[in-house]
Amino acid sequence: LEGALMGIWPIATVIIAAIFTYKMSEDQKDIETIKNILSNVSSDRRIIVLLVAWGFGNFLEGVAGYGTAVAIPVSILIAMGFEPFFACLICLIMNTSSTAYGSVGIPITSLAQATNLDVNIVSSEIAFQLILPTLTIPFVLVILTGGGIKGLKGIFLLTLLSGMSMAVSQVFISKTLGPELPAILGSILSMTITIVYAKFFGNKETAEHQSKSTISLSKGIIACSPYILIVTFIVLVSPLFNKIHEYLKTFQSTISIYPEANPLHFKWIISPGFLIVLATIISYSIR
Numbered sequence: 338l339e340g341a342l343m344g345i346w347p348i349a350t351v352i353i354a355a356i357f358t359y360k361m362s363e364d365q366k367d368i369e370t371i372k373n374i375l376s377n378v379s380s381d382r383r384i385i386v387l388l389v390a391w392g393f394g395n396f397l398e399g400v401a402g403y404g405t406a407v408a409i410p411v412s413i414l415i416a417m418g419f420e421p422f423f424a425c426l427i428c429l430i431m432n433t434s435s436t437a438y439g440s441v442g443i444p445i446t447s448l449a450q451a452t453n454l455d456v457n458i459v460s461s462e463i464a465f466q467l468i469l470p471t472l473t474i475p476f477v478l479v480i481l482t483g484g485g486i487k488g489l490k491g492i493f494l495l496t497l498l499s500g501m502s503m504a505v506s507q508v509f510i511s512k513t514l515g516p517e518l519p520a521i522l523g524s525i526l527s528m529t530i531t532i533v534y535a536k537f538f539g540n541k542e543t544a545e546h547q548s549k550s551t552i553s554l555s556k557g558i559i560a561c562s563p564y565i566l567i568v569t570f571i572v573l574v575s576p577l578f579n580k581i582h583e584y585l586k587t588f589q590s591t592i593s594i595y596p597e598a599n600p601l602h603f604k605w606i607i608s609p610g611f612l613i614v615l616a617t618i619i620s621y622s623i624r
Contacts (some may be wrong), residue, residue: 399520442516
């Protein structure tokens with residue numbers, strides 16, 4: 338019974354909330370806008386893989402999870418000229434290290450609740466365990482895309498930074514903010530580094546698979562607004578803002594399933610599922 342209740346709240350609510358956000362983004366053509374933004378960064382297939390599969394894929398895993406981290410990047414890569422099988426392979430390899438923090442940290446918060454362990458301790462310990470795979474996977478992606486070790490030529494430093502930025506930020510964020518944000522903020526940092534590198538050091542030539550359309554800054558911000566608000570709300574209710582966190586944590590229900598077992602605590606307002614839905618509704622209501 339405990340497992341069933343936890344499966345409903347917060348796990349099932351996060352799944353429903355993530356699907357709701359994605360469907361709203363799809364209905365408003367925001368996903369297409371995000372695709373165009375990503376496709377305009379570089380014509381180098383290796384950089385595209387680091388940005389779309391590694392960076393954006395890990396971001397989707399952190400925000401939504403449950404298949405979106407593979408399905409959406411795969412569709413973007415195929416639209417940019419990648420073979421479907423290869424695009425699937427790359428994205429499935431990518432979707433390994435960040436799954437621990439998938440869907441705003443639900444696997445870790447569920448584990449901590451089931452074992453009665455401190456969630457921040459569990460989160461930080463897992464972040465340390467993920468350092469090696471997080472550093473390694475970008476190299477695997479680039480080597481596969483570039484046709485061997487020679488694929489690292491010219492972007493070894495970027496590949497290292499893509500993994501290192503994710504690994505280091507996950508350790509720091511998991512210790513300070515908890516399990517909800519490591520994959521999200523780590524992937525944002527990784528994508529930022531990739532975009533800056535591509536702008537100043539990347540191949541300037543335009544390839545056939547590179548998008549010709551130009552996206553205005555305002556349109557890009559509007560398309561990304563649901564995800565910007567989701568990250569903002571999660572940060573605001575995290576222990577980083579302790580007074581807000583402690584106050585909102587009082588809006589909870591405690592249920593004892595078995596006499597000798599630890600009671601279940603259902604936190605309503607600081608639940609990731611509630612925050613995702615709230616951010617999405619606000620984003621699409623103020624346009």
